[in-house]
Amino acid sequence: MSTAEESxxxxxxxxxxxxxxxxxxxxxLNILLTLFRDVMTFVVExxxxxxxxxxxxxxxxxxxxxAWLVSSWRLALGTALGFALLISMDIWLPSMxxxxxxxxxxxxxxxxxxxxxxxxxxNDAVSAVVRPVLDxxxxxxxxxxxxxxxxxxxxxxxxxxxxxxxxxxxxxVRLTELGIRQVDAETVEAGQAFGxxxxxxxxxxxxxxxxxxxxxxxxxxxxxxxxxxxxxxFTGADGLGKxxxxxxxxxxxxxGVEAGIGVVILAIFLDRVTSxxxxxxxxxxSLLARLRARRTAAGGPQPTTTSEPASGSSSPSTTETxxxxxx
Amino acid sequence: xxxLAAEHLYKIFGRRPQRGVEALxxxxxxxxxxxxxxxxxxxxxxxxxxxGEIFVVMGLSGSGKSTLIRMINGLHPATAGEVxxxxxxxxxxxxxxxxxxxxxxxxxxxxxFALLPHRTVGENAAYGLKVQGMSRSDREARADRALEMVGLxxxxxxxxxxxxxxxxxxxxxxxxxxxxxxxxxxxxxxSALDPLIRREMQDQLVDLxxxxxxxxxxxxxxxxxxxRLGDRIAMMRDGRIEQIGTAExxxxxxxxxxxxxxxxxxxxxxxxxxxAVMERPEYVIGAEQGPQQAHKLIRxxxxxxxxxxxxxxxxxxxxxxxxxAAAVRDGRTDLPLTERSASTVTLDTPLADxxxxxxxxxxxxxxxDDQGRLAGLIPQVTLLTALSNHPAEEVSR
Numbered sequence: 001m002s003t004a005e006e007s008x009x010x011x012x013x014x015x016x017x018x019x020x021x022x023x024x025x026x027x028x029l030n031i032l033l034t035l036f037r038d039v040m041t042f043v044v045e046x047x048x049x050x051x052x053x054x055x056x057x058x059x060x061x062x063x064x065x066x067a068w069l070v071s072s073w074r075l076a077l078g079t080a081l082g083f084a085l086l087i088s089m090d091i092w093l094p095s096m097x098x099x100x101x102x103x104x105x106x107x108x109x110x111x112x113x114x115x116x117x118x119x120x121x122x123n124d125a126v127s128a129v130v131r132p133v134l135d136x137x138x139x140x141x142x143x144x145x146x147x148x149x150x151x152x153x154x155x156x157x158x159x160x161x162x163x164x165x166x167x168x169x170x171x172x173v174r175l176t177e178l179g180i181r182q183v184d185a186e187t188v189e190a191g192q193a194f195g196x197x198x199x200x201x202x203x204x205x206x207x208x209x210x211x212x213x214x215x216x217x218x219x220x221x222x223x224x225x226x227x228x229x230x231x232x233x234f235t236g237a238d239g240l241g242k243x244x245x246x247x248x249x250x251x252x253x254x255x256g257v258e259a260g261i262g263v264v265i266l267a268i269f270l271d272r273v274t275s276x277x278x279x280x281x282x283x284x285x286s287l288l289a290r291l292r293a294r295r296t297a298a299g300g301p302q303p304t305t306t307s308e309p310a311s312g313s314s315s316p317s318t319t320e321t322x323x324x325x326x327x
Numbered sequence: 328x329x330x331l332a333a334e335h336l337y338k339i340f341g342r343r344p345q346r347g348v349e350a351l352x353x354x355x356x357x358x359x360x361x362x363x364x365x366x367x368x369x370x371x372x373x374x375x376x377x378x379g380e381i382f383v384v385m386g387l388s389g390s391g392k393s394t395l396i397r398m399i400n401g402l403h404p405a406t407a408g409e410v411x412x413x414x415x416x417x418x419x420x421x422x423x424x425x426x427x428x429x430x431x432x433x434x435x436x437x438x439x440f441a442l443l444p445h446r447t448v449g450e451n452a453a454y455g456l457k458v459q460g461m462s463r464s465d466r467e468a469r470a471d472r473a474l475e476m477v478g479l480x481x482x483x484x485x486x487x488x489x490x491x492x493x494x495x496x497x498x499x500x501x502x503x504x505x506x507x508x509x510x511x512x513x514x515x516x517x518s519a520l521d522p523l524i525r526r527e528m529q530d531q532l533v534d535l536x537x538x539x540x541x542x543x544x545x546x547x548x549x550x551x552x553x554x555r556l557g558d559r560i561a562m563m564r565d566g567r568i569e570q571i572g573t574a575e576x577x578x579x580x581x582x583x584x585x586x587x588x589x590x591x592x593x594x595x596x597x598x599x600x601x602x603a604v605m606e607r608p609e610y611v612i613g614a615e616q617g618p619q620q621a622h623k624l625i626r627x628x629x630x631x632x633x634x635x636x637x638x639x640x641x642x643x644x645x646x647x648x649x650x651x652a653a654a655v656r657d658g659r660t661d662l663p664l665t666e667r668s669a670s671t672v673t674l675d676t677p678l679a680d681x682x683x684x685x686x687x688x689x690x691x692x693x694x695x696d697d698q699g700r701l702a703g704l705i706p707q708v709t710l711l712t713a714l715s716n717h718p719a720e721e722v723s724r
Contacts, residue, residue: 190441193400194455194506195430197423204457208445 022148037158040104044157047100056087059096063269071276072285082265089258091240098229098239099266101157105164105225110218113169117176117217118202127177134170142167142231150235160232160241168225175217179210215278222270230263240266329375330542331399331510336372336408338394341365348407357565368394370566372408378509381536381543385553386563392546395563396514399544400433401425412510430459434503438515440495442487448474448498449483455506466505473505474498476535493524500532504539513545517552529555550589554578554598562586575603594679595714601681602674604713605694605703611636614643618654618662621646631706632691635662640700642671645690665690674702678713685710 004011026033051059060083068076086095120127145166149159183206191201207214233241240259247256276283283289339347339360347355347365360367369391376382386392397403399410401417410417412432420428434455442451449470450457456466467483474480477497487495496516503511513532517525529552536543547553553560554574562569562577562585570582578598581587611634612621625633625648633651635643644664654663671693672681685692691706 184439184441186437186439186441187443189397189402190435190437190454191458192402193429193433193435193512194458194502195426195428196458197426200458205443208443 022151026152033152036162037153040158040161044100044104044161047104048097051096051100052093056092057084060084060087067269067273069287070273070280071283075272075276079269082269086262086265089262091243091258091262094238094240094243094259095262095266097237098226098241098263101161101164101229101232101237101239102222102225102266102270105161105168105229106218106222108161109165109168109221109225110172112165113172113217113221114176114214117173117214118180118207120173120177121180121206122198122202130173130177134173137166138170142228143234146231146235155236157237159235160229160237163235164225164228164232167228168221171220171224172217175220176210176214179213179217180206182213183209212278215274219271219274219278222274223267226263226267226270330378330413331376331544332409332411333372333374333395333399334409334411336369336395336398336410337367337406338369338391338398338403339365339367339406344406367566369398372563372566372568374561374568374571376542376544378542379536379540380558381533381545381556383545383547383553383557383560384563385547385550385557385560387548389565390563391566392548392563393514396435396512396544396546399510399512400429400435430455430506432508433510433512434506434508435512435514436496436499436503436516438518440487440492440499440519442495442498442502444486444488446487447483448479448485448487448490451487451498452483452501452505454502459506469507470501470505473501476504476539477501477531491524493520493528496520496528500528500535504535509542511541511543513543515546515548518547518549525552532556550593551597554593562589574598575600579603596679596682597677599678599713600674601672601676601678601692601694601705602702604678604709605674605705606709607703608634608701611640611701612646612662613638614662616662617660618646618651621662622651622655625651632704634693634701634704635664636701642693642695642701645693645704647690671695671699673697678710681705681710 054062060080063083064076064080067079086092116130120130142163145163146159149162153159153162187205187209188201191205196204229237229239230241230244233239233243233245236242240262243255243259244263246252247259276286280286280289337348337351339351341347341364344365347360347363347367350360350363351367351370357367357370372391372395374382384392384395394403398405399417401410401420405418408418412428415428417425417428443454446454449467452473453461453466453470456469461469471480471483474483474497477500479494479497479501482490482494487498490498496519499516517528520528532543533556535541545553545556547556557574559571559573560577561571564585570577570586572580575598577586578590578593578595581590610624610628610630612624614635614637621633624630625646630648632645632647634645637643646662647665650663650665654661665688672684672695674694674696681692685705685707691704692710693701694703694705696702
């Protein structure tokens with residue numbers, strides 16, 4: 001074993017410095033930390049209460065309905081079976097606790113990631129700073145986040161959600177930046193050419209066209225949040241993670257497998273639903289798509305063909321040709 | 328007074344582009360600037376566009392034409408030089424002031440349409456008005472009118488993806504028309520369309536221009552399109568404008584070898600008009616005169632043909648030397664008009680439309696102006712020379 005001293009290099013105490021920085025934050029930004037703790041506790045516990053208030057079978061039906069609304073009846077069926085299994089395995093409460101934690105962590109992470117991604121897309125300097133920070137956040141082992149989280153918030157739910165937010169944030173930022181940078185340059189130019197302000201271009205052109213990519217980012221955020229929410233069991237956050245930690249400690253295979261299956265069921269549900277939200281066009285069988293199709297068929301006027309003599313077109317023959325070319 | 332003027336515009340991409348302008352003014356070449364990491368896209372471009380004119384900028388890819396058109400509405404700020412619209416120097420404007428000019432004075436049509444796929448055709452056509460902050464009902468009415476103008480009445484509820492390329496570009500055109508700006512910039516607007524549709528769009532553009540009196544700056548790499556549309560054409564090469572002139576000027580009097588080579592493959596019969604190749608009649612004879620006078624004129628001036636006109640200079644026909652000589656010999660008192668010469672052509676008839684006519688007759692074609700008065704004549708030899716690829720000296724013999 002060679003030490004820094006043997007290599008003639010000074011021992012750089014990065015860890016100590018960071019620790020000092022954390023201590024400083026703990027001492028001086030206590031109000032913010034307390035606020036974060038109180039808000040998160042309130043929101044997550046409230047959400048758990050909400051998810052637990054109807055009978056579990058009613059909730060299963062609701063989840064299946066969500067799946068049908070955005071995706072297909074097949075996903076709805078799978079969801080119903082999977083969530084019923086959660087009840088049968090007697091892990092309904094921890095599953096809902098984990099789900100609540102993931103939902104809240106995702107909302108916070110996306111609320112931070114999307115504006116940051118927009119900034120990075122619009123400004124190369126911001127992008128250059130943000131990118132290595134994201135690399136750092138993503139590659140640092142997830143467990144490490146738990147340590148300062150516990151120093152800040154002691155054990156329980158809040159350090160878990162804090163670590164989850166940090167860990168899940170990067171893909172949201174990256175894919176938002178990518179989505180906005182990918183928007184067709186000519187379309188953005190069109191906005192500029194008609195005198196739109198940068199804000200009008202962002203809202204009316206860049207964001208809507210970036211939605212599929214941003215939603216892919218949100219999907220990634222959710223997946224990472226779910227994987228981290230399990231690790232958060234180490235801080236004592238209630239949920240499937242806690243069961244996993246217990247099963248490791250006691251080498252309890254049945255408990256571990258059941259908790260693991262619970263995570264998988266939640267993961268598949270969240271993944272399919274969010275990816276369907278990002279590409280509504282691809283899910284023609286979804287309930288929402290059907291309702292929309294019915295509404296347009298009943299209400300919206302069909303284009304009157306331009307061959308009608310009263311169209312007032314200066315060159316009807318012209319239009320007819322291109323109509324034909326279009327079909 | 329020009330509506331739009333560009334004065335010594337430079338656009339150079341790279342770090343500290345200003346030094347490139349200095350270097351170019353001092354005679355540096357493009358290659359020398361490239362070596363220093365600068366890319367000169369537009370070099371010393373000056374032109375003026377009059378109200379109601381279609382001004383075409385023609386050049387191959389990389390010639391700087393797309394950069395140049397984006398400098399007109401400030402999408403690319405000029406490195407040096409000025410863009411003046413009406414009396415306003417656009418180069419001095421920034422931020423909101425620049426956006427106001429774009430909203431009120433210039434609109435643009437894009438090569439790949441640049442429509443919003445998630446908005447309906449009607450919403451796309453109304454985009455410029457929405458940006459201006461117009462109320463929904465007002466902008467819908469104006470967008471509907473614009474869609475009607477381009478022949479898309481009733482398509483307002485469709486999505487752009489449901490339309491063919493040609494129809495999508497009509498939406499792009501409607502969006503620009505709805506903004507009701509005086510100036511319309513068109514960046515390779517028809518290049519992505521197939522030839523038949525392109526042809527229709529060109530006709531429609533000319534038609535709309537005449538009705539609405541727009542001032543159009545049109546960018547293209549297609550010389551035939553340039554010649555069909557342009558009142559005047561600027562030929563660009565390597566960032567510089569090589570020549571500005573009418574289609575005929577560029578065809579018949581190219582300013583450089585490059586332009587000459589470029590135009591050699593043009594279908595001259597479609598571009599050149601009767602007015603451009605006709606000869607001015609040096610002598611005419613009144614319809615009431617007799618063969619003696621005609622004979623005298625022809626003999627004295629060695630004429631191949633002599634146009635016969637009424638008092639108001641409207642042509643009656645042509646007399647030819649051989650027939651005049653015969654008439655004098657026979658002692659006739661009326662002019663022996665060549666039978667088939669009574670029909671005339673107008674100044675703007677393309678040569679392609681004269682060929683069949685010219686082949687059937689022995690006498691020159693008579694060209695009349697828009698009041699029906701004799702403007703010139705085109706002997707067959709002149710027609711053939713004009714169509715050959717060796718212009719200038721022979722044509723203006």
